[in-house]
Amino acid sequence: HRTIATLVADTTSAAISPSQVGRILAGLDLKPHKVRGWLTRRDNPQFWERAADICNLYLNPPNDAVVLSIDEKTAIAARSRKHPGRPAGPGRPSRQEFEYIRHGTVSISAALNVRTGEVLTQPIVRNNAATFIDFLRTLERTINPSHAIHVVLDNGASHIARKTKAWLADHPRWHVHWTPPHASWLNQVELFFSALTRRVLRHGDFPSRDDLIDKMDTYVIAHNTTAKPYRWTYDARPLTAT
Structure with missing residues (x-):
């Protein structure tokens, strides 16, 4: 508020107090001290065509087909807290030590079965086309050969690589x-x-990369025992003004 008042005085020669600045901003519901990230995308027909195609796939999956949603989660940090935390108590949240020790990172590939909610994950060393194709081969071997496979992919480098597209064309x-x-x-x-992230990674304590992998695997196994498909509500239509 003081900075804005000074800027107004310097540029307009009008005297205004910091408290008055605060009242004006509050009245206009403006919060110039807050900034949120924003990515402008082109509102073109291709966006809505692709979004509608994916939503239709989720809502009306083809018969005798497996529908997979695939991506990678990279650079997951294996960190252990330097000192033990303190458990929660009445009226007091648990406390977690701020300082930590790094033990490297782990990246994984994951394939979600949209019909069942089950997930297959695999640790990867590199996030490149060769690694991605190896993951596709694993899925190819495990899925009934009589079923078609519909897969949702983003535009990551390993997904749109020439070798990846060649492999997909051959299958x-x-x-x-x-x-x-x-x-x-x-x-x-x-x-x-x-x-x-919420249930394992954010507040986890991992003394090694192997421990991080083990705890993620344990979570995936538990997830799959009670897996259910996600309820998809986005209908791929532009929002209309009301």
Whole structure:
């Protein structure tokens, strides 16, 4: 408020107090001290066509087909707290030590079965086309050969690489549904990554990379025992003014 009052005085020669600035901003419901990230996307027909295609796939999956949502979660930090935390008590949240020790990072590939909610994850060393194709081969071997495979992919480098597209072209039962640019949130596996972050990673304590992998695997196994498909509500239509 003091900075704005000074700027107004310097540029307009009008005297205004910091408290008056505060009242004006409050009256206009303006909060110039707050900034949120924003990514402008082009509102073109291709966005809505791709979004509608993916939503229709979720809501009306083809018969005798497996529908997969695939992506990677990279650079997951294996960190252990430098000192033990304190458990929660009446009227007091649990406390977690601020300082931590790094033990490296882990990246994973994940495939979510949209029909069942079950997830297959696999640790990866590199996030490149060769690694991604190896993951596709694993899925290819485990899925009934009589079923078509519909897969939702974003526009990550390993997904749109020439070698990846060549592999997909050589396997005609794979049908790719591409998310629009800057709309990877249409990929349902992101919902699983969000749950994994909240329930395992955010407040976890991992003394090694192997411990981090073990705890993620334990979570995935438990998730799959009670897995249910996500309820998809976005209908791929532009919002209309009311």
